[in-house]
Amino acid sequence: MTQTQPDNSLKTQMIQQGREALLDTLTEYFREQGFIHDETLEALRRGAADSHDELLGIKDRRGFEAARGLTASRISLVREEDLEFTIRLTDLARHLRERCEGVLAKLHLRYMSLLDQSDASQEQLPIGVETVCCAVRALSDEAGLSSDERLSLVERIEPTLGHRLLMLYNKLNQVMESAGVETKSLVRNDPPAARGVASESGGLDQVPQRQAAGPVAELQRALMSRQAVPAPNAVTLDPSLAAAVRDRVLGWLSEQQQSAGDISQRLGSTELGPLLAPANKAALDTIERVFENLLAHPRLPTSGKGAIARLRVPLLKLAITDPALISDRAHPARRLLDAMCGLCVGLGPDTPPDHAITRALNETAGNIQRNFDRDVSVFATELPRIEAIASVRLAGVRDRAQQYVEAANRVEREETAARLASKALRAMESDTLPTPVRAFLENHWQAALQEILLSHGDKGSEWRNGLMVADRLIWSVQPKQTPEERNQLLKLLPELLRRMQRGLERSGLEGDAQQAALAPCMALHTAAMQGRVLPAASQPYPGPTNELRLNGLGEVSGLRVLSVHGFISRDPEVPELVSKITEGQWLEIELPDGRRVRGCVGWIAPSRQVMVLVDPDRQGVLAVTLRALVQQAQAGNVRQLAESSLFDQAAQAALRSLRGG
Known part of the structure; x- marks a missing residue:
């Protein structure tokens, strides 16, 4: 059957009339409930109008699913009471829908015809119960109701609000029918997909069907x-x-x-x-x-x-x-x-x-x-x-x-600086580099270069000077065979040592710890001045010292950061488990002290170098760097808690x- 579509003038008139009728009905009803202040009633109308207009702009069921949970999505879950109120609003919507079921279904089909929709959920109805619940939320917020008062309000209005809405929906149905707005026909011409039907004997009727998967x-x-081969004594x-x-x-x-x-x-x-x-x-x-x-x-x-x-x-x-x-x-x-x-x-x-x-x-x-x-x-x-x-x-x-994205971006900048500093040093090192110098560059100077990048970037003289210190240190420990080379080293060493000390101070290394870091390089300098070569190290270089740390972030309250500190020998190979993490997934991660924490991924940096996990019950927040996540995943200390259907x-x-x- 072919249905005629309402013209644009009738469409606009019906939509506006339905919108105003709903807003006026809600305003009158809640004024009778004791909400008499203009600001509160205006907030009620605004909440309903916003929901109505948002639902009006969603064309089909797919678009609605993408924006689902209109009531829920406007709630910032800071306290458990917010969740309890939303649950009660969801129940209210269900009860109101059941109370108005017959007339609401017919009105929904008229709106589908009015809006030229072929596939729409009843929850998309702009003047439906979802919009009513958004209005209740807006009124409660404006009135400053406590958690208990909000729950009490929902319980109080449920019996009578359904009756008032039923009267409204009946009236709008009559108006739209009189205006010639037909109910949408949902009859499809395509044959239904074949599927097995349970027979009375418990088998499947012989309907052709493809084999189920999963x-x-x-x-x-x-x-x-x-059971394919019955036993001889089978009944x-x-x-x-x-x-x-x-x-x-x-x-x-x-x-x-x-x-x-x-x-x-x-x-x-x-x-x-x-x-x-x-x-x-x-x-x-x-x-x-x-x-x-x-x-x-x-x-x-x-x-x-x-x-x-x-x-x-x-x-x-x-x-x-x-x-x-x-x-x-x-x-x-x-x-x-x-x-x-x-x-x-x-x-x-x-x-x-x-x-x-x-x-x-x-x-x-x-x-x-x-x-x-x-x-x-x-x-x-x-x-x-x-x-x-x-x-x-x-x-x-x-x-x-x-709330912690700005702080997480700071962590991301630190990770980027660590990668750039490590990469620059790797380009300068060679296989013949003495172990003490390699250890100094990777365990200490990389941190100094990282601080320079964070403070001044890689375009200024500070970055060039930091790289020059590393280059001259490498040259300085090579054997000096001629008096000219030794004189040149003698002139270079005071300024080189001063710059090394200043760089270490910038990275937080001072006093005895600084002297301990410099001592192996100074021993090489002495050998170079004397024109002799130090014997090879008795033990092979174990590699840079990397440490998994859990720290706070200065003045940022409530945030902990799980990161790996140290030189990056090569870019990490990201396991599939980590590469496929998306927002909304739940993870369990082991911390350095052996404790395990779980949280939902609430934010991932565009570079994926940092992600933020939130425990919504304890309100704990953990920023995790990619390096830390990879290290823990490779050690078997990261689990995705719901990567697929638990039923499957x-x-x-x-x-x-x-x-x-």
Whole structure:
């Protein structure tokens, strides 16, 4: 069916009318709730208007996904209470959407027609409940409500705000219908993709389909192959009895789900096992093995395991009723489980049960446990809430990291100066350079050159003079065979020594430590003056002294820097683990004292020489240089905590165990 598109004048009129109607409705409603100050109500209108206009500019679902979590993204996560408020706002949006479900869906289709959208989420509706929640956030900020007052406000308005919005949406539907704005038809002409459908007997209808990919599907195939040849005494059931067994298993699982019972053994090993159809038995065994490995996964903290475990029985039911759970990585239940596991990854082992994220995970698992029967949309309904919490958490990490970008840039400049100073000295050294001079240049003079670069750059006379000191030092220790050469050295040495001392002072080396650094070179000078060659060193040169350090950064409070100090013999070979790190990933790094810290990457320098990690719970911030990260990664002291789906990882572990690997 061909739909006519509204003309531009009607489009503009309807959009403006809807916008003003929503703003006026919210203003009137919150004035009735006791918010009477003009500044507060103006902030409410501004928050709603900004959200409306932002959503209006997003064309399709892909654009919305890129900008998802509108409410969440505007919150700077400085305190745990901010996260709690956002969770409550996300719940409010879900409850309001459920309250207005029918009329809101129709209004959404009219807006899709109005905006000529072919693929848009209901959450993109400019006058929808997401915009309402942004307005509540703006009002709370302007009114200066405390954390408890914000939570109390959400609880107070939820019952009555839904009714007011329902009246508004009904009215706007009538206005748009009268104006000739049709609902968007979502009927597609392309045939649906073929996929297997669970039959009553528990097998798959013979619909052509490509073989599912991924470790979960591979695990199921491996388990199926073990059933390929029936045992001589295998029980054969007719389809009606097989369907009855399947329904009995589903009923028993539902009883366990509602009573929150714990299944202590695999269903396949019970008396029902031999009666289950092969496909059902393999599917159940697949999910059971995945959960066993998932709950034993070292990167899943104890504080999150309880919520994850409560999803086991619902997914066992899905394994029987929905084959896509095994074959489709984008299945809503798997997406929800992975999103919940992703939130768990950032929690420390000592996270208390009343942590905002732990509570949210338990509430989500409880909703699934209470509401899921066979309709997979229950999982899809819970997913936005978990994704919004993840968005808030990441937004807080980035906000916190941004506070230290200037300091991190300073660390990056120090790294760049160290690389340039080391490179310049490497170009001047030769294989015949005496060990004491090489040790001095690499362990001491490189630091002096680094300070010159940081203070004056590489264009001025200071840098040229620093390089000249290194060049003359190398010449000065070579044997002097003629009186003329020895006289020249005699004239050079006082000024050379003075400049060496000044450079060492610039790098912080003074007193006895300075004399100890200079003494080996002075011994060579004496030998050169006498025209003799010192005997070769008894031990080969061990190389420059490099030290992994964890320090503060002067006056910058709250920031620690993990870096490697010392000469750079060659540019580091960056392991793949390090080269693929992106913002938003969680890392665990061992510090020099053996402690391990975990944090989310909130900022990476354009040169990738420095990145900033944030622990959003403890508010700790760690700047890590590339050299330090490479050194620790090569020593096995860096781990990515969530580089891939934990559900898939658990399936891979089950596969290895099954194959004896």
